Amino acid sequence: MLQTLDSLQPDWQQALARWFAAEQGSLLLKSCGGQDLAKLRSVLQQICSPVQSVTLLTEDLEVVAGPLTLQSWDPQATGHFAHLYLERSASSSHMSRLAAVVARLRAPDGCPWDRAQTPESLTPYILEEAYETVAAIRAGDPAAIAEELGDLLLQVVLQSQIFAEQNHFDLEAVAAGIADKLIRRHPYVFGDAVMADLPELHRSWEQIKQRERPDQSLGQKLLHYAQSLPPLMAALKISCKVVGAGFEWPTVEGIWAKIREEEAELRRELERDPPDPTRQEAELGDLLFALVNLGRWYGLDAAQADTFTLNTAEHHCSTMQR
Secondary structure (H helix, E strand, O other): OEEEEEOOOOOHHHHHHHHHHHOOOEEEEEOOOHHHHHHHHHHHHHHOOOOOEEEEEEOOOOOOOOOEEOOOOOOOOOOOEEEEEEEOOHHHHHHHHHHHHHHHHOOOOOOHHHHHOOHHHHHHHHHHHHHHHHHHHHHOOHHHHHHHHHHHHHHHHHHHHHHHHOOOOOHHHHHHHHHHHHHHHOHHHHOOOOOOOHHHHHHHHHHHHHHHOOOOOHHHHHHHHHHHOOHHHHHHHHHHHHHHOOOOOOOHHHHHHHHHHHHHHHHHHHHOOOOOHHHHHHHHHHHHHHHHHHHHHOOOOHHHHHHHHHHHHHHHHHHHHO
16 A cells, blocks of 8 residues: 655654554555755664565655665564655755756856856845845736745855855755754744744744844844845834834834934934034934834834835826826
8 A cells, every 4th residue: 555745844853653553565655856955864774673674766856766665674674674765846846946956057158147156146136036036026027026036046046056165055955944944943833832822923933033043132133134134124123123022112102212312413413513414314214213112012014114205206206207
């Protein structure tokens, strides 16, 4: 009897162990990539006894060379003889094809432009493709979204290929890392934890992240946001983190008072003679941060609001030019 098991299941390794313990016929393991094959060998070494023999076969010889046999057990020994068939899913094959195309472009006889790229030189394209993806999502055009997601995915594969060439990590490691992180951060889905409500879920999420990086202080987190995100997005993140740490205005009137205070300080700097551009920018930044805080209080995103205003301004300008 042939049973099937998908390696995309978070508990596929445990399910594989149960299958071996039951000594049940043959098993088809689907969606099995290179990373899964490495894990499979490790799992088999842990769950199989020396008297068990396992043969790995594959239906896709172009992806996983086969047949593969674990030679560490004697096929003539007593005990059941298991056949484990490997099948690569269509989506996984397309990912492998994309990775192979990028690797070919980066090869010594590949594309000169792709070969010349570095992680640093590609960062503008990551930002560009991310913003274009967001624009397509806002426009609600599925075809454009699919195309832009592909362009963004290319940047992930390119970066992974470059670091693989430097023997740091590859695309499989990137995918495995984020999958492991998602499972680790969702114990109420992939584990036995029970969440009563969304606030409890949020607290659990923050606690798990804190355990992952126990040495990272609140100040380091805020600095990370300031250095890695666009200004308005960073300001909102920082505002939320500060509030999460227990620093919140008792009422919204405190924020309004802060806005008036920062407005007065900015006005004084703008009227100062001689002017000091550095101080003027600092006071303008303080006022903007206070406004971001106000938006956060009411559940508004300053970056989204700014985009709306820019689109409105563009529409008005286009109308006036007609």
